[in-house]
Amino acid sequence: xxxxxxxxxxxxxxxxxxxxxxxxxxxxxxxxxxxxxxxxxxxxxxxxxxxxxxxxxxxxxxxxxxxxxxxxxxxxxxxxxxxxxxxxxxxxxxxxxxxxxxxxxxxxxxxxxxxxxxxxxxxxxxxxxxxxxxxxxxxxxxxxxxxxxxxxxxxxxxxxxxxxxxxxxxxxxxxxxxxxxxxxxxxxxxxxxxxxxxxxxxxxxxxxxxxxxxxxxxxxxxxxxxxxxxxxxxxxxxxxxxxxxxxxxxxxxxxxxxxxxxxxxxxxxxxxxxxxxxxxxxxxxxxxxxxxxxxxxxxxxxxxxxxxxxxxxxxxxxxxxxxxxxxxxxxxxxxxxxxxxxxxxxxxxxxxxxxxxxxxxxxxxxxxxxxxxxxxxxxxxxxxxxxxxxxxxxxxxxxxxxxxxxxxxxxxxxxxxxxxxxxxxxxxxxxxxxxxxxxxxxxxxxxxxxxxxxxxxxxxxxxxxxxxxxxxxxxxxxxxxxxxxxxxxxxxxxxxxxxxxxxxxxxxx
Amino acid sequence: xxxxxxxxxxxxxxxxxxxxxxxxxxxxxxxxxxxxxxxxxxxxxxxxxxxxxxxxxxxxxxxxxxxxxxxxxxxxxxxxxxxxxxxxxxxxxxxxxxxxxxxxxxxxxxxxxxxxxxxxxxxxxxxxxxxxxxxxxxxxxxxxxxxxxxxxxxxxxxxxxxxxxxxxxxxxxxxxxxxxxxxxxxxxxxxxxxxxxxxxxxxxxxxxxxxxxxxxxxxxxxxxxxxxxxxxxxxxxxxxxxxxxxxxxxxxxxxxxxxxxxxxxxxxxxxxxxxxxxxxxxxxxxxxxxxxxxxxxxxx
Numbered sequence: 001x002x003x004x005x006x007x008x009x010x011x012x013x014x015x016x017x018x019x020x021x022x023x024x025x026x027x028x029x030x031x032x033x034x035x036x037x038x039x040x041x042x043x044x045x046x047x048x049x050x051x052x053x054x055x056x057x058x059x060x061x062x063x064x065x066x067x068x069x070x071x072x073x074x075x076x077x078x079x080x081x082x083x084x085x086x087x088x089x090x091x092x093x094x095x096x097x098x099x100x101x102x103x104x105x106x107x108x109x110x111x112x113x114x115x116x117x118x119x120x121x122x123x124x125x126x127x128x129x130x131x132x133x134x135x136x137x138x139x140x141x142x143x144x145x146x147x148x149x150x151x152x153x154x155x156x157x158x159x160x161x162x163x164x165x166x167x168x169x170x171x172x173x174x175x176x177x178x179x180x181x182x183x184x185x186x187x188x189x190x191x192x193x194x195x196x197x198x199x200x201x202x203x204x205x206x207x208x209x210x211x212x213x214x215x216x217x218x219x220x221x222x223x224x225x226x227x228x229x230x231x232x233x234x235x236x237x238x239x240x241x242x243x244x245x246x247x248x249x250x251x252x253x254x255x256x257x258x259x260x261x262x263x264x265x266x267x268x269x270x271x272x273x274x275x276x277x278x279x280x281x282x283x284x285x286x287x288x289x290x291x292x293x294x295x296x297x298x299x300x301x302x303x304x305x306x307x308x309x310x311x312x313x314x315x316x317x318x319x320x321x322x323x324x325x326x327x328x329x330x331x332x333x334x335x336x337x338x339x340x341x342x343x344x345x346x347x348x349x350x351x352x353x354x355x356x357x358x359x360x361x362x363x364x365x366x367x368x369x370x371x372x373x374x375x376x377x378x379x380x381x382x383x384x385x386x387x388x389x390x391x392x393x394x395x396x397x398x399x400x401x402x403x404x405x406x407x408x409x410x411x412x413x414x415x416x417x418x419x420x421x422x423x424x425x426x427x428x429x430x431x432x433x434x435x436x437x438x439x440x441x442x443x444x445x446x447x448x449x450x451x452x453x454x455x456x457x458x459x460x461x462x463x464x465x466x467x468x469x470x471x472x473x474x475x476x477x478x479x480x481x482x483x484x485x486x487x488x489x490x491x492x493x494x495x496x497x498x499x500x501x502x503x504x505x506x507x508x509x
Numbered sequence: 510x511x512x513x514x515x516x517x518x519x520x521x522x523x524x525x526x527x528x529x530x531x532x533x534x535x536x537x538x539x540x541x542x543x544x545x546x547x548x549x550x551x552x553x554x555x556x557x558x559x560x561x562x563x564x565x566x567x568x569x570x571x572x573x574x575x576x577x578x579x580x581x582x583x584x585x586x587x588x589x590x591x592x593x594x595x596x597x598x599x600x601x602x603x604x605x606x607x608x609x610x611x612x613x614x615x616x617x618x619x620x621x622x623x624x625x626x627x628x629x630x631x632x633x634x635x636x637x638x639x640x641x642x643x644x645x646x647x648x649x650x651x652x653x654x655x656x657x658x659x660x661x662x663x664x665x666x667x668x669x670x671x672x673x674x675x676x677x678x679x680x681x682x683x684x685x686x687x688x689x690x691x692x693x694x695x696x697x698x699x700x701x702x703x704x705x706x707x708x709x710x711x712x713x714x715x716x717x718x719x720x721x722x723x724x725x726x727x728x729x730x731x732x733x734x735x736x737x738x739x740x741x742x743x744x745x746x747x748x749x750x751x752x753x754x755x756x757x758x759x760x761x762x763x764x765x766x767x768x769x770x771x772x773x774x775x776x777x778x779x780x781x782x783x784x785x786x787x788x789x790x791x792x793x794x795x796x797x798x799x800x801x802x803x804x805x806x807x808x809x
Contacts, residue, residue: 074694074696075696078696086694090688090690090691090694091688091691092684092687092688092691092692093687093688094683094687095680095683095684095687099680100691102680103680103681103684103691103692103695103697104681104692104695104696104697105695105696106677106680108677112676112677113671113675113676114675114676114677114679114680155695
């Protein structure tokens with residue numbers, strides 16, 4: 001192995017004075033899978049953007065095969081053999097796989113027309129060479145997210161890059177699609193490609209990579225061989241202190257039933273049944289986790305509970321209050337809710353932090369109104385400050401736009417808002433999705449604290465390990481049905497995984 | 510039979526300028542530019558064609574001037590909407606108003622006339638006889654002896670369809686409209702594609718404008734484009750830019766135009782017959798919307 005790419009003393013400052021990268025030196029070798037890990041804001045993406053030519057470093061140099069290079073655009077980088085797959089997939093759904101792959105580098109016929117026969121053949125050959133399971137003629141709009149990601153990779157392979165930079169490639173995948181991606185990445189490594197892999201999922205990093213570089217607040221902590229480190233060590237390097245991963249078991253038996261769903265069914269707007277006679281109870285002082293492959297009714301369950309979808313049948317209640325046909329506002333007198341999508345449902349990115357902090361409160365708490373109809377902005381700012389202090393939000397002023405906050409801090413504001421509602425029932429939909437290790441730990445701690453305070457919590461999560469470390473009971477959804485509802489202590493990851501895929505059939509012994 | 514042939518000839522004459530403008534609009538439509546300036550481009554094209562032909566005595570110079578004039582408007586659009594990133598809709602409105610004002614003003618300043626300018630010195634674009642076809646009965650009377658621009662427009666349909674669907678340029682053009690960031694990440698600047706689309710639109714609208722003032726008449730009248738650029742826009746949106754669809758829609762428009770002229774001949778007031786093409790457009794929109802609705806119900 002040889003030093004293929006060397007980044008030396010890279011420093012990048014965003015005006016006025018945010019130091020994104022501080023004297024970072026890393027080298028990447030030919031044919032390795034090299035993970036770059038760090039919390040949100042640690043500088044992972046910035047470092048990769050500097051390498052890829054999307055950002056220019058203030059100081060430092062990039063050497064390729066020992067020679068200094070400076071890319072001024074992604075095109076330069078690709079021409080030099082370095083390609084990047086961004087987190088958000090940028091493809092044209094109206095085009096087929098091969099059209100997307102050749103776009104911008106099309107083979108031409110003698111008459112200057114698009115040589116679709118040659119293009120299709122070239123794409124087919126690449127698919128075969130790297131063992132991707134893709135149909136070159138499939139319209140991209142009709143293939144899965146995982147397949148689209150493959151198309152993005154294929155686009156770079158078609159341009160003959162030797163280095164692939166993947167920015168959190170697993171963030172858009174379901175748990176079942178991850179192993180396949182990893183297998184393909186290993187195959188690419190076997191084919192001599194170098195893979196730089198940005199992630200904050202430490203399990204994935206350890207499983208896939210050869211070496212790991214840890215960044216913390218713009219500085220490189222260390223580069224270590226994946227084989228000689230552990231999850232705990234990496235987490236310590238990332239956060240700078242020990243991190244709690246395991247949940248604490250419930251100390252007392254759960255109390256009365258708080259939330260009850262009985263025989264709830266729902267259909268989508270095409271009249272397809274999405275939820276089938278779901279019966280579920282959550283007791284005080286209990287976390288019930290919903291497991292399931294995404295798209296098996298979790299979305300509809302959450303929306304039925306919060307009132308965005310009217311159930312076709314069944315009843316919902318919290319502490320005996322029938323909420324089946326209640327308005328959303330009425331439900332919010334009993335339910336605290338953290339939505340899955342922070343930027344669309346959980347908050348308004350362009351509204352201020354204070355406005356986001358008082359949403360729902362401003363309708364249900366009279367002290368926010370002056371003369372009944374005017375909003376008391378001083379009260380709102382004071383409330384935002386209270387959220388900041390109680391939930392350790394890093395922000396400067398409450399009148400800043402919400403989008404100025406990092407993902408972790410946004411989630412803290414939302415969580416704080418909901419917890420300060422002080423409701424008996426908490427509905428948490430993927431509350432740690434997209435958060436870094438530190439924020440995830442914080443949110444999980446809050447959940448356990450709420451449970452110990454006697455609240456009933458329904459937690460929907462696609463992270464099975466999260467469910468196993470937090471939930472007292474796990475309910476598995478499959479095709480809109482609850483196919484298993486079992487105390488966490490009486491089941492295993494494998495068994496739940498089996499139910500998620502196969503439904504109600506008993507797991508083989 | 511005379512009537513039918515007259516109607517068909519009227520249809521082709523009515524369709525040609527709209528067809529050319531709509532083909533231009535198709536490029537900008539696919540490129541993701543909300544371009545409503547075809548009306549202004551037609552008008553400037555028509556004015557410049559008359560101007561060029563009058564001063565040079567050559568229809569070729571007239572056509573070249575028409576293209577140059579419409580391209581000038583394209584360049585203004587590019588300057589504002591693409592370089593300075595102003596709103597495309599507002600830019601389009603401004604350019605259309607500018608075109609109307611400027612041509613009227615120049616007409617009065619240069620020729621000292623109001624309304625319409627006509628002069629024996631203006632040379633029209635010639636008709637073209639197609640050798641063998643011309644001898645064929647009936648067919649020859651429709652397919653031969655048409656104005657040069659009519660044939661150009663017919664070839665333009667083929668050329669545009671080929672460019673849009675069969676070439677790398679077309680793949681990039683449509684990509685710019687479908688998802689510009691994706692095109693950008695593929696190493697092609699969407700702005701460049703849009704500039705190319707607007708320039709093509711200028712060329713086609715220039716030809717359309719030249720046909721208006723040097724085709725069957727030899728004059729320039731204020732507001733001569735008479736909403737054809739808007740009809741072209743409607744046609745583009747109606748068929749999502751497809752050149753074959755555009756050809757069909759604009760022929761229908763031309764037919765309505767021809768029937769209007771025919772009705773005028775039998776005593777229907779001109780104000781009513783002039784409405785025919787616009788009514789036809791509204792009917793087409795209605796039919797289209799109903800069909801789309803039907804599809805939606807069918808899917809559910």
